[in-house]
Amino acid sequence: MDAFAGLLDGPRARGAFLLRSVLSPPWHIRVVDGAPLTLLSMVRGDAWVLPDGPAPVRLRPGDVGVVRGPEPYSVADEPGSPPRVVVHPGQRTTTVAGEELCESLDLGVRTWGDDPDSPTVLLVGTYPLPGEVGGHLLRALPRVAVVRGGAAGATLLSLLGDELRRDRPGQEVVLDRLLDLLLVSTLRAWFDRPDAGAPAWYRAYGDPVVGRALRLMHAEPAAPWTVTTLAGRAGASRAAFARRFTELVGEAPMAYLTRWRMTLAADLLRGPDATVAAVARKVGYGTPFAFSSAFKRVRGISPREYRAGRQEPGPGAPEGRVAADRR
Numbered sequence: 001m002d003a004f005a006g007l008l009d010g011p012r013a014r015g016a017f018l019l020r021s022v023l024s025p026p027w028h029i030r031v032v033d034g035a036p037l038t039l040l041s042m043v044r045g046d047a048w049v050l051p052d053g054p055a056p057v058r059l060r061p062g063d064v065g066v067v068r069g070p071e072p073y074s075v076a077d078e079p080g081s082p083p084r085v086v087v088h089p090g091q092r093t094t095t096v097a098g099e100e101l102c103e104s105l106d107l108g109v110r111t112w113g114d115d116p117d118s119p120t121v122l123l124v125g126t127y128p129l130p131g132e133v134g135g136h137l138l139r140a141l142p143r144v145a146v147v148r149g150g151a152a153g154a155t156l157l158s159l160l161g162d163e164l165r166r167d168r169p170g171q172e173v174v175l176d177r178l179l180d181l182l183l184v185s186t187l188r189a190w191f192d193r194p195d196a197g198a199p200a201w202y203r204a205y206g207d208p209v210v211g212r213a214l215r216l217m218h219a220e221p222a223a224p225w226t227v228t229t230l231a232g233r234a235g236a237s238r239a240a241f242a243r244r245f246t247e248l249v250g251e252a253p254m255a256y257l258t259r260w261r262m263t264l265a266a267d268l269l270r271g272p273d274a275t276v277a278a279v280a281r282k283v284g285y286g287t288p289f290a291f292s293s294a295f296k297r298v299r300g301i302s303p304r305e306y307r308a309g310r311q312e313p314g315p316g317a318p319e320g321r322v323a324a325d326r327r
Helices: 003-014 131-138 154-164 171-191 200-204 210-219 227-234 238-249 253-269 276-282 288-299 303-307
Strands: 017-023 028-031 037-044 047-051 057-059 064-068 073-076 085-087 093-095 111-113 120-127 144-147
Touching: 017 154, 037 047, 037 057, 037 154, 037 171, 047 064, 047 144, 057 144, 064 171, 120 154, 120 171, 144 171, 154 171, 200 210, 200 238, 210 227, 210 238, 210 253, 227 238, 227 253, 238 253, 253 276, 253 288, 253 303, 276 288, 276 303, 288 303
Parallel strands: 017 111, 028 085
Antiparallel strands: 017 120, 028 073, 037 064, 037 120, 047 057, 047 073, 064 144, 085 093
16 A cells, blocks of 8 residues: 555545535635645636645636645635635534534535525535555645646546535445545646655656565565565665665665554554554564564654554654664
């Protein structure tokens, strides 16, 4: 499972929030829901995404914007329009003064707004927590990433817009899958741009040697990989493979593998029935002690502390000291 697949694991399991918003100018929605990831797509009309800090970003019909949370942001018809609606956690909506709006703005099946014939139609898809694996990818995104003019998939956008207005058995599953496809298409289109600052591992996927090794690590993280076995499977000598991997990914193969295992482990530890021993086995460690030592070395706290909800250390933590894990 690579970071793209991991990004979608949580949303598919828990369900994303989807809505068709129809609004008449002037309008301004303040979003403080804390969601880590939201997709915005214009069907009709223009809008501005107004993140706190970075410059506003314009959305036109056919554009898809990915807004990385959990920090607040706004969406408006114009940057200067005054706030009218506040979206809170759980998708509860109020006026700026705190008056409830959910019922008064309900326009039917997954449609919300103040005018069914509005010149502005905006599709909104909000994901719940994507977890650590998804964060591996999302941290490489800017606050707002916009893919222009249907590059993410005009057909997908059309299908999603049509399905949002239907209310049939199994509709939530259909919508989740369409939104997942739109998210992957949008992120691929974004990261394929030369100036996108894609993660090193993403760029290295296209290399015939290093890409093969990355796929093996992602698909079988618990396998007893060594530099020698990875090099053999990738069709290169040990020395040439280690050198090429480090050049393209920015860290040694075993360092990357350990960090990837700990990223997977962090998500697994959040499971209600997870035990340290079970997680250790799933990410390739023979004993809970060996796993706990590696986890603390990479994350700065023990697995039990992490599972109990303790915050990880900040920039001074021993992040990245994984090269010593040579299993």
